[in-house]
Amino acid sequence: MPRAPNEATDEEALIAEYWAPLAAGFAGAYGLKDDCATIEPPPGHELVVTTDALIEGVHFLPTADAADVGWKALAVNVSDLVAKGATPLAYVMSIALPRLDRIWLANFTTGLAAAQSAFGCPLAGGDTDRTPGPLSVSITAFGSVPKGRMVQRATARPDDLVYVSGTIGDATLGLALRQDPQLRAFWNLDDAACRFLEAKFSRPHPPVALAPALLAYASAAMDVSDGLMKDFARLCRASEVGGRLEAAQVPLSGPAKSVVAASDNWLERLMSGGEDYEILACVPPANAAQFEQRAEQAHTRVTCIGAIDTSAAGIAAIGAAGAPMQFTKTGWDHFSAR
């Protein structure tokens, strides 16, 4: 049936129902009634921009809880902002839907709304399309830093100490448990431990409160998303330095310690599994005490796990026996044929 030209379109109705409530707190979103948003960093600040997509079948399973997908779509972007010392401001979202599934959309927006609220990052605009392919969510997130102060990846300096926030490997274990529930008995994990690990996989919490400490004291930083070893190698390669990690210093949660105690080779897997969404930061030794203090004030755990070492050609992780560990896989690569 022809539609009267004055009637709101289905696309407008969809925007009004699902997306406009997410933009209610942001004046520059114009209620999502315009094609563009306006964003202005505070005086003396510049905008930090990042973009990351989640694709069904690649980054999440078709059976994933839609609320978790919504949470994670924003969290993986906020993680990049935090690593740069940036304070989240807002985001825009381009979403491609294979079908108009209202239950999925309602759950997705619930998770997205929770993430917005947790990270202080409202919706500013977006684009909604139909797709014949997998559902995909591409978010571009904006934060602010004082002008010229973004904490870069390529600026690690000789003798910097290497810190990581939170704990490493929990998400890898959460995914492993989901894929093979029998691991639970093998690892002797209780209900609470399993819930903890699965939540670390499905609802990562990048440490937003750590941004000011990074801005003040870090010489370089990036988030740990594709595996600690791989991301540390990237940081060192970008900075044209070598580096060394002490495996025994890598912070593990209680459940992860149980797993490592139960199965020899899992420490290596935790250090290369990815999806941590923690921060890897290089801190000059002279700043270390202040960095640790500021992190503590922000209630964010940071652990010194190694150092930049320009006498080394690349990176290495020193294992318990004092010898370099061997990795069959250091992390995730979309385009590796190997």
Place this chain on the structure above:
Amino acid sequence: MPRAPNEATDEEALIAEYWAPLAAGFAGAYGLKDDCATIEPPPGHELVVTTDALIEGVHFLPTADAADVGWKALAVNVSDLVAKGATPLAYVMSIALPRLDRIWLANFTTGLAAAQSAFGCPLAGGDTDRTPGPLSVSITAFGSVPKGRMVQRATARPDDLVYVSGTIGDATLGLALRQDPQLRAFWNLDDAACRFLEAKFSRPHPPVALAPALLAYASAAMDVSDGLMKDFARLCRASEVGGRLEAAQVPLSGPAKSVVAASDNWLERLMSGGEDYEILACVPPANAAQFEQRAEQAHTRVTCIGAIDTSAAGIAAIGAAGAPMQFTKTGWDHFSAR
């Protein structure tokens, strides 16, 4: 074979080969070696942000020239910026590839580079993923306007004159010719006319030079991407006004005039076909002469095609006989069940 942790990843190699050259002109891109970019509007300006995706099988055919896809992916975003009176600054791109097709990527970047150069809008950052589904390109583009001056969609005023840039319907004809080459003979079009129409479909040129005139003299504006009638209805609905277009005033190219002369019902189709990427602007009568003059200085054709009419409940297009035209479809909607 295990990869040495110090070797650049395939993803980094891909970024270095295809994307980094597109970012060479933009300092805030950090050579694409960081997870984030920095963007700073000029003093006294704020950032205008828009996001639009192109999906294979939805927005372009699998047989489309990759260079055209690259051009169009940026052009459709720049079109939104221009409508807001914004000067393009930079963009970020999230691309999902079903395969690593180097010929496709080389062609795609050629078209994208040409668009960057035409619109003055370099690459600032991005995200490259594998996908099991259709190829998709999601761009978020940034422009700048003096603070608080973005030309909005919802601010049309009573008695504003309604202008459109360029000509309407050429892209619709270009697509129709591609889908049914026999139309060429039916419409009696020569080679040059066909090439012109197909180029209007495959390489839209949003009128970047018109932005200052819009900023100075328009009360409201948006780009025409989903069909003139549909987009005019949206603008009026957002502004809570009615409006009227004179079909006889709608600017048509020479080839489009031939088509309308040859087939009765095509005027209606041109006014609802979409993909024009021209600007629809509301201009107070007191500004009209200056708006036209500034557009002329910018070598951009603008045509007055109607007016905002608050005595009308909705919108109408007045046909040749003086009666409102009937439309079976006013434009494109991803989520219309009808």
